[in-house]
Amino acid sequence: MQQSSTLHIVGRNGVSWDHDVNSATGADPLLILSEESNQLFVINGFDLSALSTKSGQIQWSIEFDEPVWAGQLLYDERLLIHLELSIVCLKLTGEECWRYHHNDIITEVLIKDEALHMHDFEEQPFTLDLHTGN
Numbered sequence: 001m002q003q004s005s006t007l008h009i010v011g012r013n014g015v016s017w018d019h020d021v022n023s024a025t026g027a028d029p030l031l032i033l034s035e036e037s038n039q040l041f042v043i044n045g046f047d048l049s050a051l052s053t054k055s056g057q058i059q060w061s062i063e064f065d066e067p068v069w070a071g072q073l074l075y076d077e078r079l080l081i082h083l084e085l086s087i088v089c090l091k092l093t094g095e096e097c098w099r100y101h102h103n104d105i106i107t108e109v110l111i112k113d114e115a116l117h118m119h120d121f122e123e124q125p126f127t128l129d130l131h132t133g134n
Helices: none
Strands: 003-010 016-023 030-034 039-044 047-052 058-063 068-073 078-083 086-091 096-101 106-112 115-120 125-129
Touching (some): 047 068, 068 106, 078 106, 086 106
Antiparallel strands (some): 003 016, 030 039, 047 058, 078 086, 086 096, 115 125
């Protein structure tokens, strides 16, 4: 059952807008702000949207096949998206840099020394290069 809610957001220039979100997971939306690109990323359920911080206009949107567990803005202005079985790295334009798919639920993701250190549901560790996904 999808739950619907409205986010009321005030932009950098003081202009406010509403952004409707629907969630099949029932989780609260996650907001990530990129000051350099003037974008607000809204992660909600299976969806990721990029909004302009000045106008609230949707710049791009992606619907994933898996629920989004977490997201984070990387130091080089890329987004790292933690899905249930995958890790996806995106440019701020929504273009995919790389994707790593695992056959078990990824329960933990830690960034350290230019690498992603992860564990799956069986607590098996694995590591990926942060820049290439290999």
